[in-house]
Amino acid sequence: MGRWVNYKRNIVQHVALAVYCKARTDCCQHTMFYTNSNLDRADHLRKDAEHLKQLRNASTTRLIPVKNGKSLVAADATAPVALMLKADAHQADIEVFLGLVDSQAYFAIDVSTMSDSEAHALALIATDAQGQQQPGLFSDLRHIGPLMPAQEGSMLAYARGLIYWNSHTTHCSRCGNTLKSVNGGHVRACTHCEHMAFPRTDPAVIMLVTHQPTNGPEICLLGRSPAFPEGVYSTLAGFVEPGESLEMAVQREVLEEASIKTTDVQYVASQPWPFPRSIMLGFHARATTTDIHCDPIELEDAQWFTKEQLLTFGNWADETEGYKLPRTDSIARYLIDLWLAGESGRFNRSTQHTH
Numbered sequence: 457m458g459r460w461v462n463y464k465r466n467i468v469q470h471v472a473l474a475v476y477c478k479a480r481t482d483c484c485q486h487t488m489f490y491t492n493s494n495l496d497r498a499d500h501l502r503k504d505a506e507h508l509k510q511l512r513n514a515s516t517t518r519l520i521p522v523k524n525g526k527s528l529v530a531a532d533a534t535a536p537v538a539l540m541l542k543a544d545a546h547q548a549d550i551e552v553f554l555g556l557v558d559s560q561a562y563f564a565i566d567v568s569t570m571s572d573s574e575a576h577a578l579a580l581i582a583t584d585a586q587g588q589q590q591p592g593l594f595s596d597l598r599h600i601g602p603l604m605p606a607q608e609g610s611m612l613a614y615a616r617g618l619i620y621w622n623s624h625t626t627h628c629s630r631c632g633n634t635l636k637s638v639n640g641g642h643v644r645a646c647t648h649c650e651h652m653a654f655p656r657t658d659p660a661v662i663m664l665v666t667h668q669p670t671n672g673p674e675i676c677l678l679g680r681s682p683a684f685p686e687g688v689y690s691t692l693a694g695f696v697e698p699g700e701s702l703e704m705a706v707q708r709e710v711l712e713e714a715s716i717k718t719t720d721v722q723y724v725a726s727q728p729w730p731f732p733r734s735i736m737l738g739f740h741a742r743a744t745t746t747d748i749h750c751d752p753i754e755l756e757d758a759q760w761f762t763k764e765q766l767l768t769f770g771n772w773a774d775e776t777e778g779y780k781l782p783r784t785d786s787i788a789r790y791l792i793d794l795w796l797a798g799e800s801g802r803f804n805r806s807t808q809h810t811h
Contacts, residue, residue, distance in 0.1 A: 488727045489785040490613040492606035495562070497555040502640040508553055511561040517543040520554065520564045520611065521582075522619040523575055525732070526594035527612040528582055529604070536600045538608040539582035539592040541565075546578060552618045552641030554611065564615035564641075566623055598731060599773075602785040609785075610728075617730030618642070621655045624732075629653065658734045661705045662693035664791040665718055667743040667760065676766075676795060677743065679714060679750070679758035688772055689759070690782035691791055693736070706739050714758045715749035718742060724794070727787040736787045740795075763796055 501507055511517055518540040521528045529536040540562075550566035567575060579592035585608070597616060601609045618641060625644050628635055633648035644653045665677040678689040694709035696702060703721040710716050718741040727736045748758050770776050772783040782788040 488725065488787055488790050489601050489606065490610050490728050490730075491726075493610035493614070494607050495555045495557055495611055495614070498553075502553060502642055508640050511553070512551070512563060513543055514561060515543065516559075517561040517563065519543065519545060520562060520615040521546070521567045521575075521578065521594075522564060522616055523566075523570065523594045524568045525596070525616060525620065527597045527616060528579060528592050529595050529600055529612075530584060531591040531593050533600075534603070536595070536603050537584050537590075537605060538612055539579065539584060539590065541578065541582055545581060550619060550622045550637065550641070552615070552622060552637075554614060554618070562611065564619050566619045568623065598783065598785065602783075613728060613730050617728070617733055618655060620730065620732045625653050625656075656733055657728075659696040659702070660693055660729075660734050660736055661696060661702055661709060661739060662691055662736050662787055662791070663706045663710065663718075663721075663739040663741050664691050664724075664795055665710055665716060665741050665743050666795065667746055673762045673764070675760040675762050676792070677710075677714065677716060677748075677758060678761055678792075679755040681754070682756045684756075685772065685780070687770070687778055687780045688782060689757075689761075689769075689779055690786075691788040692755075692758075693788070694754075696737075702737055702739070706741055710741065713751050713754045715745075715747065716743050717745045719744050724791060725787065727790075729787075738787045738791055740791070766792065766796060 501511070519542070520538070520540060528539045530539055546565060546567065548565035548567060549569070552564040554562040554564055556562070567578065570578065575594060579594070581589070582592050583589050597609070597612050601613070622637060622641055622644065626635060627633065628646040628649065628651050630651040631646065631649045633646055635644035635653060636647055638645045642655060646652070666674055667677070668674045677692065679692055680689050684690070692710055692713050694705065694713070696705040700708065702723070706721045707718050710718050720742040722740045724738040724740055726738060729736045746760065750756070750758050766781070768779070770778055770780040772780055774780055781792060
């Protein structure tokens, strides 16, 4: 009887995994959120101030407003889309040329100094990509990004990142004098010396660590930061330090945070993460030890999980109790989904391009 119960349990688990993989097929086939852009960044136009001025004032140009890091989107929570302004709708202190889509120019503008009532009035005259007015609001892109059209989500992430950099890079790191925006908002030049500042992107490695026991199913290592919502477990991650390769950073971070030694570090994919200014570099690694000892500053807890256990997890921001997976627009979730779907071969194929 016990053997029959175990057989039935295994069948149920495999069916559940198959259903999950079918539901997540889209995740395993498309690129990650914020990586699917049809925008021509048109670098050759950035140094042509007169041409940029003409583009900025063109009737077809659209403005992407950003307010305190939030993006203007349609208020329809089930299908949010980007909302934009016409060129004559507003002039801002910080404006950044994003690029072209089929010869139509897009600029990001910072409206953070606006009051809530002023921002609401601006939202009332905004339109979607088809020129239709919709009720809008300023929302955190991390909350609504997975529900947006991929190309629009990528553009809003791009706009958010450059507005953040411009608004937080105001003084020269060499002489302390003020910086002015040049090259369409992609360079900030010192008003006193010849120093120029360029947009900064901080590289961070993020890794799915797995282990195949001698007996039993394959397991993966997930941990939870003290800053995570209750119940959320995710892949480990950390910033790359000077003087180390990406592979070295992967092994160091896993060892520092969970005391797990790793080998066979393989690159999988990367994702822009302008929250505020990172590039997430995704890896897969194989554990050579399994005893976990967490750095309490970095991790509140870390555990090994099987695929069947992950099938019972909820999602980030779920109000239910229990374990939860990371947010659906993150590369952490992408790495987990690849593993759940049995796409480990993708890890190997990804690294072939790096040798």
